Amino acid sequence: MEILMQALPGFRDFFPADCARRNYITGTWRRVAQTFGFQEYDGPTLEAMELYRKKNSGGEILGQLFSFTDKGEREVALRPEMTPTLARLLIAKVRDFRKPIKWFSIAPFFRYEKQQSGRLREFLQLNCDLVGDASLGADAEMIALLIETMRAFGLTAEDIVVRVSDRRAWTDFLTSEGVIEVAAVREVLAIIDKLERESRESLEIKLAVFGLKLATIEDFIASAQPDFFTALKTNLEARGLGDFCELDLRIVRGLAYYTGTVFEVFDRRKERRALAGGGRFDRLLFDLSDGKTDLSAIGFGIGDVVLGDLLESIPTTKALMDASIAQQLACDIFIVIADESRRPEALGVIGLLRAQGRRVNYSLSADKVARQFKDANASGAMIAVVIGEEWPLVKIKDLKSRTESTWDQAALADWSANLQTPAP
RNA sequence: GUGGCCGUAGCUCAAUGGUAGAGCCCCGGAUUGUGAUUCCGGUUGUUGCGGGUUCGAAUCCCGUCGGCCACCCCA
Known part of the structure; x- marks a missing residue:
């Protein structure tokens, strides 16, 4: 097969059946977000590179930018995530909207990485964000929206779990352990992030640099019962969604801008990468606007690749998807x-x-x-x-x-x- | 970016170093205005690409491109 007849690595063609499958996913996303009173927005696919540098997302995102210099000598990048674009839109017109702002978008994103299971160079993502409400009720509403979105595909608490954590719990704990500087906290969190993947010896050595012991960390993870989680669980139980949600302090997330509640969705069998992830970013708008806009925010993203794989692997969810595809093609x-x-x-x-x-x-x-x-x-x-x-x-x-x-x-x-x- | 496995028809796959095949799909047909099954017929390959070894390479070797997987990180 000649190269000309193939899509570029990590990019997909959408024949009619693939389009119908995509419509099923994006249509379900849109429908559920709207039932929570969220409004759809969008931004440009291409952004100035500076937007991502300034936000300091951290992690691998900068290294994975699909970037180039345009004909006007501008450094530009295909967007790798929605949050910087959302922040830009909010900062530009924040006074035009009553708070809290509840917005969602469904859009393609690009990351230059080697494709593998669940990871492509172009993928779709649902992004939901709630801006201007720092209450626990807002956190609960977002997690409920996340769960309801998953449920709309036929997924149950047997299939998936939302692992909820809180960076404030970590900063409080680390402060009590003598790790106070922001940079040090960030580095320790990066180590915590690898808790499930690295050897105990290696973790012990890295933690020792900050005067920490692995046993202390593990004790904290096993025994801590942050108040926020008890309240969150009560809220979700009132909605009949308590079974989906578990406290798991091992979740800290790689992106640097998260400040409080963070969460990720996984399949129960732990066979796949994260299906979705998000958290609170109460300082991002302040930092990006140089102090002009000061609004708390919480949001999450769901990608279409891992979700689509999971839906195909479970007979009941596959049947729902196939029925929709057949209906659309007929x-x-x-x-x-x-x-x-x-x-x-x-x-x-x-x-x-x-x-x-x-x-x-x-x-x-x-x-x-x-x-x-x-x-x-x-x-x-x-x-x-x-x-x-x-x-x-x-x-x-x-x-x-x-x-x-x-x-x-x-x-x-x-x-x-x-x-x-x-x-x- | 690093490493492992793989690459044969549109798809799924066969072929001891010795003439490249099957099933599915697609197209056409089986006399009159009725579709699932059946039967008949038909199209398709620079064996990913480029070198090398050999009398002879889909098969062995090298490179390259592509795919899958792992690392890293994450949707």
Whole structure:
């Protein structure tokens, strides 16, 4: 296969079935976010590189920037995440909106890394952010939105878990242990982040630099019961979502701008990377605006790649997704022109049905009836309407039950008008 | 960026160093206005690409590109 005929590494083609699958995911995201009263926004795909440098996201994001110099000698980058763009929009027009601001976006993102399981160079992400409310109720609302989004795909507490943590709990604890400087705290958190992946010996050595022992850290993780979590759990239990949520102080997240509550969603079997992640970033807007805008914020992102993989691996969620895909690819009605001399009448019926919003297919040129029924069957239509010698009556064939009956045109129009086409 | 495995038809895969194949898909047909099955026929390969070894390479070696996976980090 010539290279020209392939997408670039880490980029995807979307054939109709892939588009339908994507629509299922993004449509579900959009629907749930709207039920929580969130409004959709978007920004440019390309941003000035400076935006990401200034925000100091930390972690690998700077190294993974898909960046280049444009024809005007500007250093630019395809956006690797939404938060800097959101911050830019908010700082520009923050006084135009009543608080709290509840916004979501569904957009493509780019990271230049080697593709592997669950990781591509271009992916979609749902971003939900709540700005201007620092209360615990806001944290709970965001985590509830995250859980409800997952539930909308048929995922249950048996399938996924939200691991919740709090950076304030860590800073308080580290302060009591004598680690006070901001830079030192950040470094220790980076070590905590690797707790599940690195050897005990290596962790012990790294912690010793800050006068810490691994046992002390593990004690804290095992025994700490921060007040915020008790309240959060009570809130979620009132919504019937308590089973989804667990305290797990090992979660600290790599991005530097998080200040309080942080959380990540994983599959229960721990076979995959994080499905979603987020947290509170109460200082980001202040820092980015050089002190002009001071608003607390909490948000999360869900990527489409790991989520899509997980949905395909669970029979019940796969069935829901496949049903949506089939529904999107199908048409509603197939017109069989059994007598070619009736084509003008058939085109009239087709136009009427289409005006009602029905999805209608038919043979564009004279075809044998057998061929037309084969096409009707493959089209996914519920019924075939045979137009021929019965005219002005039409023969209706239910393609599933294979039964036929003769209707007048008013009955067809009536049936069609009442047909509900479900949303993706 | 580092390392491991892999690369044969549109897809899934066969072929001891000795003539590149099968299934699926797609297209056409099986006399009259009826689609699931069946039957018949048909298209498709610079064996990813470039070198090397050999009388002879899909097969062995080197390079390169691409895919999958791990590390790093994370959606």
